[in-house]
Amino acid sequence: MSYFEVTKNVVAANATNRKKSKINNAAQTIVMSCLALPDKLVFVDCGVYLEVAEKFRKDMEKKFQRKTSYLILTHTHWDHILAMKAFKDVDIVVSKKGLASLKKDLKGYLSSEELLEYAEQYAVEDSELANDIRNADLFLPNISANDEFRINSGEHEILFKVIGNHTAGSAFVYYPQEKTMCAGDNLLECYPQLLTSNWKTMDLLHSWEEMDIEHVVPGHGKPVTKEYITNIQxxxxxxxxxxxxQIKQNASLKNVLKHPELPDYFASNQPDWYFACRPEANWLAVSIEGWYNFLKKQKKK
Ligand SMILES: [Zn+2]
Structure with missing residues (x-):
């Protein structure tokens, strides 16, 4: 697991259980963060590997000499919550919509029967992951917020803000005193963006640009600076x-995708880059297709 000292009071960690992972799956790239308030620790997302989450928590409690009070979930996809048992004794915060979808998923793909099957998909490439999926102890967070939730400590404050987009209940976490934002999967570093193809997405990027931020912790990859948001935009x-x-010229999607003037994605040549969390997928092509279809529909209106 590698730790990133984002600021004096923010540490992010790649939840991976390998020194240098060649394995391409969401569990290996997800980022957990620890935000230190003067009197307590707040964690954001916990990843999949229980041992890794437990170690990160213990290391941070030792480093800051403070107790853990909260785990905040940016959303309730499995790769962000599976190790939540490591935080069973603290308050866990999620959005109201996130709580509702987790309730549903606990009877669906996150039920113990379906987790057994899910584990099989990873059993060969990552046996530890398969094991943690099989043994996951999932439960409902005890705090849910419609729009926002604030954790205060003297002059310091951590803001949990629901924004939707990646999932209906997705949220970001903002620590103004450290000029740091944990974006969840609404911002990715080692993958193309999973943002929805509509104007609200562009408004979201713009609103982040307006905020007093220097550091951004993505849902997957490694921490970046605010410039990354500008690059995405x-x-x-x-x-x-x-x-x-291209739509004006009636170009087909197929021709658009192989057009020599199709803009290059600014981050695709960086180390540890993948086009999706599974080798067979390409989220950049999916995003381009989404925008192509959205803009074509807009033109017809
Ligand atoms: Zn994720």
Whole structure:
């Protein structure tokens, strides 16, 4: 597991159980964070590997000499919550919509019967992951917020803010005194973005740009600076302008995808880059297709 000292009071960790992972799955790339308030620790997301989550918590309690009071979940997808047992004794915060979907999923793909099957998908490439999926102890968080939730400590404050997009109940966590935001899967570093193809997405990126942020902890990958948000925004600005022009010329999606002037994704040549969390998928192509279809529909209106 690698730790990133984001600021004096924020540490992020790659939840991976390997020194240098060649394995491409969401459990190996997810990021957990520890935000230290003057009198307590607040964690954001906990990843999948129970031992890794427990070690991160213990290491941070030792480093800061403070107790853990909260685990905040940016959303309730399995890769962000599976190790939640490591935080069973503290308050766990999620959005109201996230809580509702977790309730449903605990009877669906996160039920103990279905987790056994889910584990089989990873059994060969990552036996430890398969084991942790099989033995997951999932339960409902005790705090749920409609729009926002604040954790205070003297002059310091941590804000949990529901914004939707990646999932209906997705949220980000903002620590203004450290100028740091934990974005959850609404911002990814080692993958293309999973943002929905509509104007609200662009508004979200813009609203983040307006905030007093220096550091951003993504849902997957490693921490970045605010410039990364600007890069994402300008990529989509370029992509949208290009697609509008292509749609005007009645270009098919197939031709658009292989067009030499299709804007390059700014981060695709960095180390540890994947086009999706599974080798057979490509989220960049999915995103381009989403925008192509959205803009085509807009033009017809
Ligand atoms: Zn994720």
């Amino acid at each position: 300008s990529y989509y600005d370029k992509l949208i302008a290009f697609l509008k022009e």
